[in-house]
Amino acid sequence: MAENFEQHSDVSAADLARLTQEAQAEATPSTAKIIWSEFKADKPAMAALFIIVGFILFVMIGALFINTPKMMETNIMGYFNQPFTPEYWLGADSGGRSVAKQLIVGSRNSIGIAIGLTVISSTFGICWGLISGYFNGYIDWGMQRVYDFMMMLPMTMMIIVLVTIIPHYNSVTLTLIFSIFYWEGTSRLIRSRTLAESEKDYVSASRTSGTNHWKIIFREIMPNISSLIIVDCTLSFAENIGVETGLSYLGFGLPSQTPSLGTMIANANDPNNITQYWWTWLPAALEIIILCLSISYVGQVLRRAADASQRQGAAD
Amino acid sequence: MSLVEIKDLKVHYPIRTGFWNRITDSVRAVDGITFNIEAGETYGLVGESGSGKSTTGKSVVGLEKVTSGSIMYKGVDITKKANRTKLDYNQDVQMIFQDSLSSLNPRKRIEDIIAEPLRNFEHLSKDDEKLRVLQLLDIVGLDADALYKYPHQFSGGQRQRIGVARAVATNPKLIIADEPVSALDLSVQAQVLNFMKKIQREFGISYLFISHDLGVVRHMCNNIAIMNRGRLVEIGTREDIYNHPLHIYTKRLLAAIPETNVNQRAAHRASRLAVEKIYQEQQSKYYDENGEAFPLIQVSPTHAVALPENIAKQLASQEGEVQA
Structure with a gap:
């Protein structure tokens, strides 16, 4: 076999190193390099990236130095303390608890839940959609009926019921409860693209090359819909921050002694707070707006990097 | 024994x-065809x-589920998936696709x-593999610097040659x-076709060449x-096919080959119209009552046509062909 090829080609083992080097000189840059050059071409996105990374690192590390139970103790002396004082940088709420510290711990909790929820629900949704779309036929039919059933359940109500049933819930169980319901949109989106993608010739070519189904799904089809996956993940991350916040605002999210962005925005329930004590809710609201905007900027850059025709970065 | 024997192959979609x-x-995309390669x-x-020609090709390579009939390779019926896996069938039977761009994964080097x-x-x-890839690139006439590039960076002809290299690997x-060149x-068609011929000579490969272009088929095929x-x-x-076509459908296909000789435009047009007229008038003679082709009848050792026996004999003698 090997001799057969050697006979008809001038290339031999001796040339291997030289040719590899030649090829590497001409190589197309890797995905990581493309993404980086895209960021360099888009200054606002670069700033957004630094804001997100810096902020997440800051709250994750900062929260380690804060004693949460002690912070959440009521301190009557600090009742609605004004902001920008040495002890209360961002003022205090009706319990005399520091808003700045609550903001740090609360962001840690909310962002942690959002990250966990995005990872779990997107992973599951992507796998579900890919498998359902690729195998088609009866498998697709069965999987889509499960999907239909899940879609039929009233999501918010189910979450509220589950939260009331489970006695000692914390951010981990809350994440898991959310994950049961948040994979559906992703899975339908991914399935529709997979259906189209698995009809293409390169999938047939892989099959005639003897590649097995799982490898075709995750190594051939998935990279080809990666732009869709990236955009969907970033958007659902921004959305998932809102999910926890929304439920906590309604009072069904994290328990009240655990601060989160939602419980802080819930301060705005009180008209007094809105008009006089703006510092109790405004920082958390601003933070959510800035974070979500930044995430969507970064998502746009990633999408452009995944699609050669939209790139703005320096070519090669 | 033939390399591949296709017997009464049927592919029906419900x-x-x-x-x-x-x-x-x-x-009935493919409805009972029999031939040997x-x-x-x-x-x-x-x-x-x-x-149904692409469907036939896809069934032979194992991409299409066959309704009935058999495809024998090395004495085994490869329409069953278990047999294909056991033989490593696709190591021996590969495919070149029509659309070179969509047949190469855009995300892979x-x-x-x-x-x-x-x-x-x-x-x-790892080294042997890279060496083999470099040799294959050399055989299909591409430089080593193609190694780490993506499919969209090549022209159509180059991509089709990459497809050939993968099939030959x-x-x-x-x-x-x-339809590898359609x-x-x-100019690129000729390049790729000559290339496929060269590879056939060197490696002793058989082709099942699916095409609607009779000029290309004449260049490539013996049967x-x-x-x-x-x-x-x-x-x-x-x-047999180009000089003594018997079935009206073959004649129509041949008449449809464009002629570039402008001086005889009228004559070509007349002959095309004559064939079309026979087709319109004598359909019932060439097709059965359901509008489907008859079973094949052997008219010479190499030549078979789907016509009732008496008509086939009569037409064959008109064409002056040697009787079987």
């Missing part, structure tokens, strides 16, 4: 209708679009694309070429089968 989605009818030869499969069958069937070491015995412009509405209407050598 049509589902009504509230219960029951199967009420079927589309010999080792080292190029077998042409010709027909209009929708005649050329090295990974060409090495894919090698990784699945041959399990070479495991040194197969048969390659199904499904998406390319003429030709004409397909119409899922059935074979005429089988023969290149000589």
Whole structure:
């Protein structure tokens, strides 16, 4: 076999190193390099990236130095303390608890839940959609009926019921409860693209090359819909921050002694707070707006990097 | 014994209708075709679009689920998936696709694309594998710097040659070429075709060459089968088909080859119209009452046509062909 090829080609083992080097000189840059050059071409996105990374690192590390139970103790002396004082940088709420510290711990909790929820629900949704779309036929039919059933359940109500049933819930169980319901949109989106993608010739070519189904799904089809996956993940991350916040605002999210962005925005329930004590809710609201905007900027850059025709970065 | 023996191959697609989605009818894409592919030869499969030639090719390579009939390779029926896996069938039978761009994964580098069958069937070491890919690139006339590029960075002809390199990678015995050049412009067509011929000479590969372009088929194939509405209407050598066509469908296909001689435009037009007139008037003679082709009748050792026996004999003697 090997001799057969050697006979008809001038290339031999001796040339291997030289040719590899030649090829590497001409190589197309890797995905990581493309993404980086895209960021360099888009200054606002670069700033957004630094804001997100810096902020997440800051709250994750900062929260380690804060004693949460002690912070959440009521301190009557600090009742609605004004902001920008040495002890209360961002003022205090009706319990005399520091808003700045609550903001740090609360962001840690909310962002942690959002990250966990995005990872779990997107992973599951992507796998579900890919498998359902690729195998088609009866498998697709069965999987889509499960999907239909899940879609039929009233999501918010189910979450509220589950939260009331489970006695000692914390951010981990809350994440898991959310994950049961948040994979559906992703899975339908991914399935529709997979259906189209698995009809293409390169999938047939892989099959005639003897590649097995799982490898075709995750190594051939998935990279080809990666732009869709990236955009969907970033958007659902921004959305998932809102999910926890929304439920906590309604009072069904994290328990009240655990601060989160939602419980802080819930301060705005009180008209007094809105008009006089703006510092109790405004920082958390601003933070959510800035974070979500930044995430969507970064998502746009990633999408452009995944699609050669939209790139703005320096070519090669 | 032939390399591949296709016997009474049928591929039907169900049509589902009504509230219960029951199967009420079927589309007979391929409806009982029989032919053999010999080792080292190029077998042409010709027909209009929708005649079932691509479906036939896909069944032979194992991409299409066969309704009935058998495809024998090394004495085993490869229409069953278990047999294909046992034989490592696709190591020996590969495919070249019509659309070179969509047949190469846009997210993979050329090295990974060409090495894919090698990784699945041959399990070479990393250096051996890279060497083999470089040799293949050299054989199809591409430089080593193609190795780490992506498919969209190449021209159509180059991409089709990468497709050829991938198909040749495991040194197969048969390659199904499904309209390999119909998406390319003429100068590149010749380049790729000559290339496929050169590889055939060097590696002793058989081709099942699927095409609607009779000029290309004449250049490539020794034996030709004409397909119409899922059935074979005429089988023969290149000589038989081009010089002594018997079935009206073959004649129509031949008449449809464009002629570039402008001076004889009127004459060509007249002969085309004459063929078309015979077709319109004598359809009942050439097709059975359901509008389908008859079973094949042997008129000479190499030549068979789908006509009732008496008509076939009569036409054959008109054409002055040697009787079987």
